[in-house]
Amino acid sequence: MTDKPTLCKRCAERLGLESDDGGMCEICGNVLERTELIDSIGPDFEYETFNVGIVMPDSAIEREAALVRENRLTGVRSFKTEFNKEIRAALSSRLGKRPDMESPDVTFEINFVKNRVFYNIKPxxxxxxxxxxxxxxxxxKWHCTSCRGRGCKKCNFSGKMYPTSVEEIVxxxxxxxxxxxxxxxxxxxxxxxxxxxxxxxxxxxxxxxxxxxxxxxxxxxxxxxxxxxxxxxxxxxxxxxxxxxxxxxTKFKKTYNAHIDKKLTKEEISILESELAVEIEQRTPIRVSHRRSDKIRKRKVYKVIGKDNRTTELEIYCDGGLYIKELISGDEGRTIPSAASLLKKQLTCCKLDVLKIHYDHFR
Ligand SMILES: [Zn+2]
Ligand SMILES: [Zn+2]
Structure with missing residues (x-):
């Protein structure tokens, strides 16, 4: 019995150990000599940069750690790091693509356990x-609430609540x-x-x-x-x-245009312009209480401008996260103050548009 391990040339040199010649490398199983996997890499999709990931059996990693421990080796680069570097260089010259370890377009996962290469494409x-x-x-896209997307009579077997959405159109x-x-x-x-x-x-x-x-x-x-x-x-x-x-x-400030279901007088509009532009206390609206936790939010309205057309419209500049329909109706006293509470009459926001999301895209 010899106490020399059996190692391939690469592993012996890397660890600086003497080895028995011939036979299967105790660490890597001579995987780099089986070049079929690496040779098979040749994606048919577009990418500029790539990285390599190597999956080896746990036993290989444990065997390497044991040899390092037994021989008190220090500063050893693991076979994964070393093989990775070698494969990266070889692929870069064969494929004519640039390695990128930070954020590659694709990672070639060379899986020596499953004997397969997986292409992990960056979204x-x-x-x-x-x-x-x-x-x-x-x-x-909203899944049908009856069938949760599988398709049923109610959704006409589309699996959806609405025929399309902004998401799908885009x-x-x-x-x-x-x-x-x-x-x-x-x-x-x-x-x-x-x-x-x-x-x-x-x-x-x-x-x-x-x-x-x-x-x-x-x-x-x-x-x-x-x-x-x-x-x-x-x-x-x-x-x-x-x-x-x-x-x-991030909560962005917004500007809305709210159509009121009644025509308000000039006096009423000027009350809203001055008295609705304050901090609003808003309890979670009844209509969303089944999916949002019940709490009181404080949001500011900064400016209200009344527009007196055939019906009244209010342009409202406010914090993000304020429910505008409830700011008009009062939501049975859950939003304070509201247009309805200030004017002491029932009001409904019958149409609503978002005019602006106050956001500057940083570069
Ligand atoms: Zn080896
Ligand atoms: Zn359905």
Missing amino acids: MTIYGRYCKFSREIPQT AGPILEATRGRESRFHGAGREDIDVRMLGDGRPFVIEIINPKARSIDLREVEEKVNMDDRVSISGLEFCDKSLVEHLKN
């Missing part, structure tokens, strides 16, 4: 702003251009289905899962989306995924 994220001119479509041409598998839509907040989104639109990020083409013409995508007269988008640009969190976690 694409695209920023833009959308307007919605319809009072009949939601921002995102995603269509983008999925087509990128040949992606699916999309995820992240809006900076959302408006109710019956509320229009006007002005320069609401910021959003759309995420494309498994895109096969990355250098797409964003202006062309905009044109295609804008052929649908219910939605328009503008300012598409490629962005970092971190923008999603930023849009989700």
